[in-house]
Amino acid sequence: MTLLAPTGAGHPPPAPPAARSGRRRLLPYLLLLPGAAWLLIFFGVPLLQLAAASLYDPSGSLSTGYAMTWAVGNYPDVVQAYWPQFLRSFGYAGLALVLALLLGYPLAYAIAQKAGRWKNLLLVCVVAPMFTSFLVRTLAWKTILSDNGALVGLLRDVHLLAPDGRLLATPFAVVLGLTYNFLPFLVLPLYASLERLDHRLLEAATDLYASPVQAFRRVTLPLSMPGLVAGTLLFFIPASGDYINAELLGTPNEYMIGNVIDSAFLVRLDYPQGAALSFLLMAAILAVVFGYLRRAGTEEVL
Amino acid sequence: MRLSRWLADRWVMIVALLVLGYLALPILVVAALSFNRPSSRLSYDFNEFTLDNWRQPCATSDMCDAVVRSVQIGFIATVVATVLGTLMAFALVRHRFRGRSGINVLIFLPMATPELVMGTSLLALFVSAGVPQGFWTIVIAHVMFCVSFVVVTVKARLAGMDRRLEEAAMDLYASEWQTFRRITLPLVLPGIVAAALLAFSLSFDDFIITNFNAGTTVTFPMYVWGAAQRGIPPQVNVIGTAMFAVALLLVGLSSLRGRRARRANLLAGPS
Amino acid sequence: GCGTKGAQQTEAGCVSEDLSGTEKKLAFANWPQYMDVDDTDESKRPSLDEFITKTGIQVTYTEDINDNNEFFGKVQNQLAACQSTDRDIIVLTDWMAARMIRLGWIQKLDPAKIPNVQANLLPSLLNRPFDAENRISIPWQSGLAGLAYNGNVTKELRTVDELLTRPDLKGKVTALSEMRDTMGLLLGSNGHDPANFTAAQFDDALNKLKKAVDSGQIRKFTGNDYAPDLAKGDIAACIGWSGDVIQLSGEDEKVRFVAPDSGVMLYSDNMMVPNKATHKGNAEALINYYYEPAVAAKLAAYVNYICPVKGAQAEMEKIDPELAANPLIFPDEALLSKSKVFMALDEKQEKEYEGKFQQVIGA
Amino acid sequence: MTRMARETPAGDLRLANLTKRFGVFTAVDDLSLTIEQGSFFALLGASGCGKTTTLRMIAGLEEPTSGQVLLGDRDIARLRPYKRPVNTVFQSYALFPHLDIFENVAFGLRRRGIRSVDDEVTRMLSLVQLDGYGNRRPAQLSGGQQQRVALARALINRPQVLLLDEPLGALDLKLRRQMQIELKRIQTEVGITFVHVTHDQEEAMTMADTVAVMNAGRIEQLGAPADIYEFPATAFVANFLGQSNLLAGEATGVSGGDVAVTAHGTRLSVPAGRSRADHGPVHLGVRPEKLILVGSADQVPAGHQHVTGVVTDASYVGVSTQYLLRTSWGTELSVFAANSGTSTRVAVGSEAVAYWDPRHAFLLPRDAADSDRTSPVLDEPVGASS
Amino acid sequence: MTRMARETPAGDLRLANLTKRFGVFTAVDDLSLTIEQGSFFALLGASGCGKTTTLRMIAGLEEPTSGQVLLGDRDIARLRPYKRPVNTVFQSYALFPHLDIFENVAFGLRRRGIRSVDDEVTRMLSLVQLDGYGNRRPAQLSGGQQQRVALARALINRPQVLLLDEPLGALDLKLRRQMQIELKRIQTEVGITFVHVTHDQEEAMTMADTVAVMNAGRIEQLGAPADIYEFPATAFVANFLGQSNLLAGEATGVSGGDVAVTAHGTRLSVPAGRSRADHGPVHLGVRPEKLILVGSADQVPAGHQHVTGVVTDASYVGVSTQYLLRTSWGTELSVFAANSGTSTRVAVGSEAVAYWDPRHAFLLPRDAADSDRTSPVLDEPVGASS
């Protein structure tokens, strides 16, 4: 058989039967097909339309329609007008992320490694608050943070807050709201990867003089990196595009880029500007995300 | 010394419980308000204890329909998105192929897109294609924005999983599918469960995208949003509390039952 | 080359069919809690149920309008493409009604089929600029935008200027994100006429607002969500709507609505039949029905907005004399004389003013 | 931070009434022993007898159900693992998958705040013959290579106590011998206390100062390797450590410094100094290599004792030949004869006599129900290994 | 579904020019060999020499860089693992952590659609002495117990080819011997082809029909165990499998059926049949147990050859005593003397003569640069193991 083959010595081995290797090479595409098709049709196509809209003549209107004039000027225009909101979005989302990491990591860790048979129960506790509508939750927060509520009263009494100070309608409330509402997005992927952590490696680390802090930093943290990266992204991305928390818990001075986009599309009916803002937001987020992934050194996680 | 040791051993759990408390805090307020007879439609303050809201949780017209509809949509969207997303995660983690980075962008973009933009542009698609909006367009939209979350979550679990176990299964006559079903799936399951939970809560809680693609269909968040314009009926608190309680109860019971089953097994010997 | 077509429709270009003759159906989309419900069984809507029984028309009533802009966004694609929105009656505020009418998206009603409207519509709501013949958008309820304060946490408030400058109110004030309501009051407070102003006057008023925002006097701009905050006292005073405040006053009489002498804004939410709605006839029947004074009184007794139907006050006497005497439901001459309707804006003006206003309110 | 108390005078490692239960299952049962500072202690025992669990308690990775672990005078049983001057070579290696080999080995040094680790790590890698592997990840190494990394990773810290849980099990004999030499050298030079779990009995016997044989969570015998081998304390030890031919008999008391035993109708004796019982049911034990096979009873030298039988099996296995001799009462005894090239073969099927010097026998108490016990019957190893 | 072709006539397992590279590193290098159907084949070699990689290619878990794996006439090199009638006991066990022991063992049967697995699994667990452990999870077992589960899990399938990657390495000697017997029994009864990787040379020597010694990805020698032991093909084999004293010399050609050799000034000879070279640089090898130590050259029997030296070390190690004899040119030779209880001891420091029968020596070609080679110098094992 090999004798009949025209390939001489030193050549690569005869190719495996075409059918099987063909199927194996196709496999990833088959796996991707349904999901990718769904995204392409229901997300990609509309996105193209939006991309076009961002380049429309800004002087068009709803009743007369918009002409495609490749008005790239829309982009610098909106940057100039709304850069503070851009910065604020990333600032608040970043701040909330830090808070969420401080709260979420121990939580994910405890559920994954310490909860035993209560694991599932605790897991559901993390998402169950989402089952009440976000508006109800946020209104509840407003009740809790109310100027005349117990919490503010207490903080005023212990002078953590000025006598006329407040929590509601401050950046604090917005960041708190972001932290609260997106925390499960950080905790769940983190949990999923911490759950897999091999306890024996931690034992080895402590045996090798690593204090709990060092064991965490040198072993737990790097091994949970895929989950941490995923959680960070799932938290940060939607949080920086959010506007509900700013609207309900903040003041105009806390408005984020999402509020601007919302107003451009719904109130001002300035579609070119809204579209351009959206694309800038997406681009900024992607830049942050890919930059972060590169730094986190977990590109394979991508 | 004793105390610091005790704390050192348990602080993670203590912090975790505190954080869970933080997560549950608004729910406690909601639960309390579910027993409130509000002084007026526009008041959220606790006024007077009553069981009326619980006695007639559906008293408000259409509210329970909306809840049921939201659960249905959430369920279907979760199943579809979890399946699609898990398949994609496998393709991305387990295979090297052309176009990977393109696919990655396609997965990250939806998360980076403002909800409003997603909602309106999808609606434009449905309108230009002549698709009437309603239940199924909501499902389509929900699957679309849940998939990315599923992919990222499942990938986090899949990355770095011990391939040797799958090799061992294949060596023991398990075909690719059986290996997936018997070994990979159970091992990735925590990731898939986490992803499904995320997907469900995303779907159940979504207002903006849903609102645009709902036609005249009303989901629970839409109902609440609307009701909020003129004062939320106290039964909304009942639903919020009940959803929370039911979720906990279901899981609590199932883990109890799982334990009993295992104990029975132990007595009966291997089966 | 690949821009978008205009959304403008013409009567000839977008013809709707009326199937009311064969289909006894009607899809009615309204704001939440804008309809009377039975005190004992909240799933019953007495006035609507009575209509159904009387006419045999099956009404599908949905409360899916929460916000004018949001709803516009939701249906604009269909209406721009001359497609059905699956709704026969929608209820929208004046300026939004004006916009839709301008875009040619609304069907004209047959005056002969709505005799009660012609007979009973409040005079002050007759022949508004965007519907000179009263046959495109028929008021469902009206209301006033004015000032409100919570007497438990602050002393009496009389003027818009007090609201914007009084130091004890700092950070405890909200205004409406509805440009016409907030700016109308501010224009009035500057001595200008909200029904007829210049761009410079608008800018003056906007500057005044901006100062109040920058100084932190105004805490935020709200939709209806100011009401619970006002009741609680987190907000001491605000620009708000009469209907909400009456509700709050009912609970706590220290919460007060104030019609400043510089003027209050009068608005209506209007019933309209959008293009391609296939039950115009049935819609007309319903509109006509709600303009029977007795029916209107029943509705007003529940929703507490200004009732646009003449003769309802008399009917109300029979239901609840106290409500019948409330000027915020059946306004007296004194109040009506202070009330203004915001100037009708064309598309360009609308975009310009709305844009400037949004800049000030932060988005 | 975790500055080790390495400079403080160490002390003996003492386990006092150490017990560990997993649920109802007792893995380690009231274990007490003292391991002298700087000594080489080997722990032997059947699979699952509790060796790893014992080490884990010493390392602080498993909380004892009860009992104490003392180092010198200090009870360290409740001290955190990282505070103990103890390192472990784990049976499962537990290499850090995210770190390369170099960083795996450097781990302990770095944790103790040592900056320049390069030389030390390079030396260590060279010691375990993994020069040039520093950049690989654990998954890119063979099983034996991984084990050597685990060894290097623990050894580099030169702790007061080093716990080795089958540290050489995955290595070929030659490499194992080399590593044994290195271990022994380091142990002697640095004076580390080694606690060594191994299934390689030669390893235990040649390297350890003291050997403990564990059985089901308890220590059966403890002592110098040769002592245990030459004079095992129980039937378990006699057959666990090497092989023994144990003949069931009855001891009838001491006379003239010897214990008289009747076994299967034959009268035998064992010096009193090599007897752990002098009356009642006993096992008389002789190791296979202490039995010498001859053709007839005439050839038995004076002062020796013998048993007659039929040779049923002979396997030539390099260094030695193993014979099975079936006695008249049916028991098959093992006899090893060295293949020095001069000795003559005994044919299978022929009658033969196995004799031994009574000073090479030993006497153990026996459960009345027990009968003869010999080792598993399998072709015995070639000398290849020895 | 994956109905195995177990019934089809199996065939010899043939590896043809099998090569595996990891990047630039060649783990298995153009390996060709044939393993007869139903035979017991042992693969020996230093840590990292490519044994596991070879097995993985046979199992289908590693794609060969080039070459073929044939079972009978069928090239299975590109067949999916589950289509191959091959099972593996993994060096790392690879037990399924989420399944209990019972289900781990039942896994293969269930995948082949077999319903009633209870009896079979119970029997298998009992065979590996884990009765009653069925309900535990792998993490609740000791290292050796886990290894036995891995064994049972593969064995239960009775495949045509069973690959065993150090399947008994974590077991104590006694249990290992028992398992060896069971393995051998099953192999003989069922006629499975065993490919066995082990570092226990006794295991390889006693169990295998054929032994292959691997070195750096290649096979150095292949043959029956005794043949390889008695007449190794290379210096590597001579010292990897057991120990050898290799003396550097020059062969000067055949005369009278013997090859004449001059080593360190002494004239020696080796039968031509035991020589792999007859001129040029050679190593003359004698195994330590083939050397006999006497006090003076007078005591050397006729026809034997000898070397004189000084005894530098004597370690008593149970079965035997190992002496080191330093020759006049400085090399230390190993000599094992059996402790049969009769031989006399030689004192350390005294002069002595080591002699051997030339028929026990062997001759290997030598790199001109190589000098004498002896085994690592360490106390040698007690007979405990043998």
Ligand SMILES: Nc1ncnc2c1ncn2[C@@H]1O[C@H](COP(=O)(O)OP(=O)(O)OP(=O)(O)O)[C@@H](O)[C@H]1O
């Ligand atoms: N994934 C890999 N990448 C790079 N090198 C590898 C990889 N896997 C194995 N190797 C190398 O290939 C060689 C052979 O490995 P293999 O596991 O076959 O050795 P082995 O003979 O089984 O050794 P041991 O007895 O230690 O288990 C080793 O030197 C190892 O370092």
Ligand SMILES: Nc1ncnc2c1ncn2[C@@H]1O[C@H](COP(=O)(O)OP(=O)(O)OP(=O)(O)O)[C@@H](O)[C@H]1O
């Ligand atoms: N987590 C656990 N839960 C229940 N039983 C356990 C657990 N860990 C170990 N055991 C049991 O405790 C006993 C002792 O285990 P240990 O690991 O100490 O054995 P070992 O002596 O190291 O054995 P080996 O030589 O096989 O490694 C074993 O029978 C084992 O099954």
Ligand SMILES: NCCCCNCCCN
């Ligand atoms: N929630 C129903 C009340 C409707 C109020 N409409 C507001 C319009 C203000 N211009």
Ligand SMILES: [Mg+2]
């Ligand atoms: Mg162990």
Ligand SMILES: [Mg+2]
């Ligand atoms: Mg290996």
